[in-house]
Amino acid sequence: MNDFEPRGEYLLVACQAGAEDVVAARMAQALPGSTRGAWRRGVVTFRLPPGVDPSPADLDRVRDSLVVARTLFRCYGQIRWDDDAGRLTALRERLPAARFDAVHLYPRDLRALAAADVVADMPRLATAAGLAAAFPEATLGIARPGDLVLDCLSDGDDRWWIGWHRAQAPSTCWPGGLHPRPLPGDKVSRAWLKLDEAIESFGVEFSAGQHACELGASPGGACQRLLESGLEVVGIDPALVDPVVAAIPGFTQWRMRARDVPLRDLRGFEWVVADMNIDPTSTLEAIGRVVTAPGSRAGGIIATLKIPDWSRAAGLDAWLGQFRCWGFTPRARQLSTGGREVCVVALRTGPRRNQRGGQAAARGSEGVRRARPAKRRPDR
Structure with a gap:
């Protein structure tokens, strides 16, 4: 487990599309003084209050109090690129010097995608994006409790939101907070x-x-x-x-x-x-x-x-x-x-x-x- 923890002035919360205002209202109670920043359908960012540097345990409590948050991480903003080489260059320029134990790559908009399908396909997509080569010691997929996780939230073909979180509760170990188990064929309903x-x-x-x-x-x-x-x-x-x-x-x-x-x-x-x-x-x-x-x-x-x-x-x-x-x-x-x-x-x-x-x-x-x-x- 990597004990080093980078920082960041922003938090990013991913949620079900349509729940952004609910997230903002509950964040105002959970972390007074935070300021709502950029947002897209299914994503809301917040600037931390001046002088506030919450621990991973603090952020776990904030996430739990939001209720409708699928995942929450310390955010470094959005990166963009024109080609594959530019993607990794932009990532390295934005990231602090840190060794990550796991890498999670997942989409902002799930639409009709099943959670388990996103998790199952993540290692292939992360490898194709060059993340396996960039972070050879990191797990591409489900993290272990205590792991330092690099979050790459895909917002299209040419941009990611990036940041980190410390895995602890089961849902924080799953990429994007998505349950990794598919529905077995012998079960009668979802x-x-x-x-x-x-x-x-x-x-x-x-x-x-x-x-x-x-x-x-x-x-x-x-x-x-x-x-x-x-x-x-x-x-x-x-x-x-x-x-x-x-x-x-x-x-x-x-x-x-x-x-x-x-x-x-x-x-x-x-x-x-x-x-x-x-x-x-x-x-x-x-x-x-x-x-x-x-x-x-x-x-x-x-x-x-x-x-x-x-x-x-x-x-x-x-x-x-x-x-x-x-x-x-x-x-x-x-x-x-x-x-x-x-x-x-x-x-x-x-x-x-x-x-x-x-x-x-x-x-x-x-x-x-x-x-x-x-x-x-x-x-x-």
Whole structure:
């Protein structure tokens, strides 16, 4: 690992196209005094406040607080060139003297490109661009925690934004923050891939035999991923799940709306998963009904909150506050495999609370230990 860290007066944030104003609004809170600079669709730059030199750990906290940032790095600006030789010359002239452990080359605009395809093709494109020869000791691809990473964000055929970051969290090791795993052919929906990225991004740890419910389960991709982790899973949805998922041992479907499930049947789940195509407020109401049910054993939540319009992202902090009212500590990120939505992983760290935010009675806490597993219910 290279301990030397270059500097730079700017930060660059890459995000989903359309989220630039959300990034700017949240950056004003995360790093007061920063000034918005140049931007393009899917990219925003910021000048650091005078005298501020954030550490990599500081920048990790800033990135996490932005929520919709795909990646963030210390930026040296943009380079342009007329030919291949000019590209490397411009790169060397702009870069400080530093030895990088890894090189990441990725496009500004993904358009219809799958995240995994971008990551898989990166070594070939980086080699063709001369980066393998220029940095022979660097890894072209997924970095290791602690690596000093050179970021080259392609903004067309003749220009790159360049900078660096220190890899640490899983998503900072992936080129452009893009999940490197493709969707396997035997999975029933992309929900499998989104949950897979959430599990890796947040370091979610399951225990075999735990009970989970998914609200809005059909066609069953997320249930399939949970089952592969050794969980007992109940999918709650009026629509049938895919027969492939229905046939997996440990799976049961309750064919009803989540709000119609009796409260007594909701208390046996350790994990609550939700990815429903409804308003975030309605999703939170459905989750709250499970985690505040009398005797609830819920210790973890993995929720997808859809954002119908980017202006609704102003409610992010209030949505996350709801998890805290339930006694959970939330972390949120817009996944590279998802759409205009935010994934929240929340673990219980406080006392159980009722739907109105009040603390549960001591008798209810004792009941958690005696709660029965989720009742298996036939399709109806």
